[in-house]
Amino acid sequence: MEDISSYVQQHKERFIEELIELLKIPSVSADPAFSQDVLNTADAVKESLLKAGCDHAEICETPGYPIVYAEKTINPDLPTVLVYGHYDVQPPDPLDLWESGPFDPVIKKTAVHPEGAIFARGACDDKGQMYMHVKALEYMVRNHVLPCNVKFMIEGEEEVGSESLGWFIERNQEKLKNDVILISDTGMISNEQPSITTGLRGLSYVEVEVTGPNRDLHSGLYGGAVANPINILTKMIASLHDENNHITIPGFYDKVENISAEERAEMAKAPFSLEKYKNTLDIDDVYGEQGYTTNERNSIRPTLDVNGIWGGYTGEGAKTVIPSKAFAKISMRLVPDQEWTEITELFKKHFESIAPKGVKVLVKPHHGGQAYVTPIDNIGYQAASKAYNDTFGILPIPQRSGGSIPIISLFEKKLHSKTILMGFGLNTDAIHSPNEHFGLFNYLKGIETIPLFYKYFTTLYLAEQGA
């Protein structure tokens, strides 16, 4: 048998080529214009799983985009790892800020990635990180070192709320039965200091619409006399934070988990340079909730951000108009114990309540999910920790992330197993931004590390059973 690192060295050109082919398909789930590409991506993922050595792979139809399911069973008495990932990607806009086409992958060296990185939408989130698992399986199967059973569930709606995934899990709990869920859709601190994400924020995403007059009006003839929906929308949104950047929605903080001084001190130990943080973003200062550090603000504290706003004339030149409507997309990141549906309701109730006379307000709940925390004493975390330690030569640090994978709490509820987040991306990889990229070092290191997780998890699992 060939050891994993030499196998990766021998096949890395092909691994990179295969990923690049996958990245060329614009699987933007948010935009119906790309629906055929999303479907084509599902087919490509299915084929890659069969080639990698799955006994069985299928395209499972759902009310939305299909889910790619695949499995390889070697022995029912051995544990089963369920790998989850997604083949859809974020919209690439703003296109003009990309240095190369979002779907024309190119490899470039960067300060953080001296060995080169693949630049393309989805390179890191999540095609690249998902595909590491496909290649890790290929290694284990071809070299007869797969130590347990494996199932793959790769969806196409993660970037738009995973609605069909909930529907699918609801109907396939037996089929999806597993002992641990493995996901690579998060990041780590740095290539020198790996980390494992032990906490994720929840999410509530809404769209708001403010309607004033029944038609666009001339701002000279009506200006000053009728409510301008844009002026009103800005007033309403501005009022959602107070002068300390606390969110003003009544009841919003009621269930926020209280983090002990000890845990906050523990978190503070993670290497972090505020100067570097500000410099990479080219900002003269950070901005957030009073009384919390930057790393606390973006991980253990809930937030409210406007993700998009539009109304009136936005073309070239000037138009003196009072528009009939103004819109915004608003998302709230939630922390453990905040119930996302309850928060959505609180937002709706409050936002409608602050609308002045003269306008009508519509709040459309979009999607959301619960926050999640993994205890570091379970065997899944321990197996992942050992795997990173072997390949990076240093123990990973457990870390809370500010991102959300809303579906994880559903996994726990419906599939009764814990989720382990083995992320290999970096915060600087610009996911959801122009010029998203994924380091070749990270991609290949991920392929090396994953089989070690299988090995250690199976050992720990059997020991636990034996005990």
Add this chain to the structure above:
Amino acid sequence: MEDISSYVQQHKERFIEELIELLKIPSVSADPAFSQDVLNTADAVKESLLKAGCDHAEICETPGYPIVYAEKTINPDLPTVLVYGHYDVQPPDPLDLWESGPFDPVIKKTAVHPEGAIFARGACDDKGQMYMHVKALEYMVRNHVLPCNVKFMIEGEEEVGSESLGWFIERNQEKLKNDVILISDTGMISNEQPSITTGLRGLSYVEVEVTGPNRDLHSGLYGGAVANPINILTKMIASLHDENNHITIPGFYDKVENISAEERAEMAKAPFSLEKYKNTLDIDDVYGEQGYTTNERNSIRPTLDVNGIWGGYTGEGAKTVIPSKAFAKISMRLVPDQEWTEITELFKKHFESIAPKGVKVLVKPHHGGQAYVTPIDNIGYQAASKAYNDTFGILPIPQRSGGSIPIISLFEKKLHSKTILMGFGLNTDAIHSPNEHFGLFNYLKGIETIPLFYKYFTTLYLAEQGA
């Protein structure tokens, strides 16, 4: 000689046909995509002026869109009327709210226009109202009743700030010499109660840009820790009005003309139904500066309206992004004695001063102009008043309008003559909005009324000279 009303009756089909042809050309000055159409419209206007009987007409090149100049001189000792209008139109968007194509004119009856109205962008503002003057000239020339000299100056940049017009006037003061300037680019109270606009608001139009991080960020990984340009922009805009809807820019009201209780009482006499006003706009209440009525708010008081706002993800579905930039177009309507360039400076200084750390703010002044007031004791106003009285059978009411024709104060400064605003449109004609229209009654009544202005103005002028 044939009297004007029977001439209009006899030729009205043709008058309507000719206007419809002019309205078919999409002369949108704000959007470079339409530049050839704007130029074609200038040619069409020039041809129509020659056909109507001008001795001379020309396309005058400028740094921007050309100005159509034409004249007919019958006797240097007689007064000269300078007709000003514009052949460019507002952008038609939002297109989906138009019931028929903005450049496919159709005639439909409405409650306000039982005799029918022409629906098209520019029908009222200003192609329709400008073309009334061309047809009025045709009548006077063909029937040898033109009582004085006439000049036409029709520009193509009124909807984007009339920059080239200022340049043109600067260089052609002798050529443009006149005794009164006549403009039809405003409205009147109703078809039963004509009015003459004696005041217009000034304007300052700016565009603002708020930049946060140097790239779009994932709202989960960065949310709560960095300034979100959209959240900041809403806070900054919201702060521009206080709880009484007074504008908070320091010095903004310093030079606002003080209107006497008498004048306000005079204004209050104009027929107005707040219920009808709210019903036609489908709003449950009006909204504006405390201490002023609706008609005061939109005429004698300055305002600040956001005309457009955009930033982040505005497409279908959801994108959890913190954008790098957010933008807004903001216009302020000014009243007599407010200096528009000074107000623009005050805005810039204030807006930059309220930007929090963590963002950069850019304020781009767009264009603007001074407010204007015509004294009702001058012979131009009196001639117009008599003309309306003859054709409508009732004296017109002098009225302040909330709109702006920034160039008028320049006319007075450079051409040393007063401007008379003989408007025939109605506030309900939806100028600057989808489904803009112009009543056939108003169009034809305008053509009837204008020659009477020429007659009375010449008589009053000669009397004044003789005196």
